[in-house]
Amino acid sequence: MxxxxxxxxxxxxxxxxxxxxxxRKKIVYFQDIEKLSQNSDVVKPSIAFKPNDLLSITVSASDLESVRPFNVIIESRPVVGGSSVFANNTQQPGYLVDSAGDIHFPVLGTIHVEGLTPKELNEYLISELSTYIKDPIVNIRILNFTVSVLGEVTRPGTYTVSGEKISVLEALGLANDLTIYGKRDNVLVIREENGKKSYTYLDLRNSDILDSEYYYLQQNDVVYVEPNQAQRQSSSFNRxxxxxxxxxxxxxxxxxxxxx
Incomplete structure (x- = not known):
């Protein structure tokens, strides 16, 4: 017995x-970290505008009156309640890039922006506005720049990007990183450009992903983390x-x- x-x-x-x-080989990122110094000259790509992007374009200058026609402002009327008068609320709407890749800008009219980077559009607007404004300053942002992170991450969801660039690692960081059940060597990135979808698989264990055109995400990219074998098996027995x-x-x- x-x-x-x-x-x-x-x-x-x-x-x-x-x-x-x-x-360790299955879960550790950048296992060839010593190779990173060779990638120091990698150029960070800039995003390009696409149909359905919502752009915030603000024009400013030392002469505030001269820029007023180029900043479309929606003003709400004052609300009177009893002895109180509430101040006007102002809101600057975004410029929607239509299916043809155009926006309709005050005074300047229709501008084709599809394929332009924020820097290129900024330079174009400054050139055009210089006819009407002395030393114009243009600020451009994408209001609906979002990426979706799905699968074996701690907090899957769709996240709004405040800047012009976000890497796949930063997107995974927004989702609080992969769970222990996520495959680090097979992270899928899905992208749509010019009406066509493309995709690639990234190996987070390898620093070569820094050279990938998918390392920096674009508007509406989807990142999917596949479950590993242990997680797949857990569907048939208790984890x-x-x-x-x-x-x-x-x-x-x-x-x-x-x-x-």
Missing amino acids: RFKCYHAFLFVLLLAMLSSCVS NSTVYISIASLMLSVLVLLFR
Whole structure:
């Protein structure tokens, strides 16, 4: 009896050890970190405007009156309540890039922006506005720049990007990183350009992803983290099986001590 309990204990303990061991090669990012110095001259691509982008374009200058025609402002009327008068609320609407890739700008009329970067559009507007305004300053932002992070991440969802650039690592950071069940070597990035969808798989363990054109995300990109084998298997059995095995091994060890 003691002999059987002892071997059963060893068998269960071995199963627990095997189920809890995870190879470093499967979970550690940038395992070839020493190669990063070779990528220091990688040029960061700039985003380009697409149909359905919502742009915020603000024109300013030292002469405020001269820029007024180029800043479309929606003003709400003052609300009078009792003895109180509430101040006007102002809101600057965005410029929607239509299906033809155009926006309709005050005074200047229709401007084709599809394919232009924020810098290129900024330079164009400054050139055109200089006819009407002395030393104009133009500020451009994409109001609906979003990326979606799905799959085996801690907090999947769609996130709004405040700047002009976001890397796949920053997007994963917004989602609080991959879970332990996410595959680091097979992260899918889906992109739509000119009405056509493209995709690639990125290996987060390899610093070569810094050279990928998908490393910096674009508007409406989707990042999907595939579940690893352990997670796929968990759909057919309880994920807490390793905990149960540990409890069982503890109970067997107690039995061995009792019947020794």
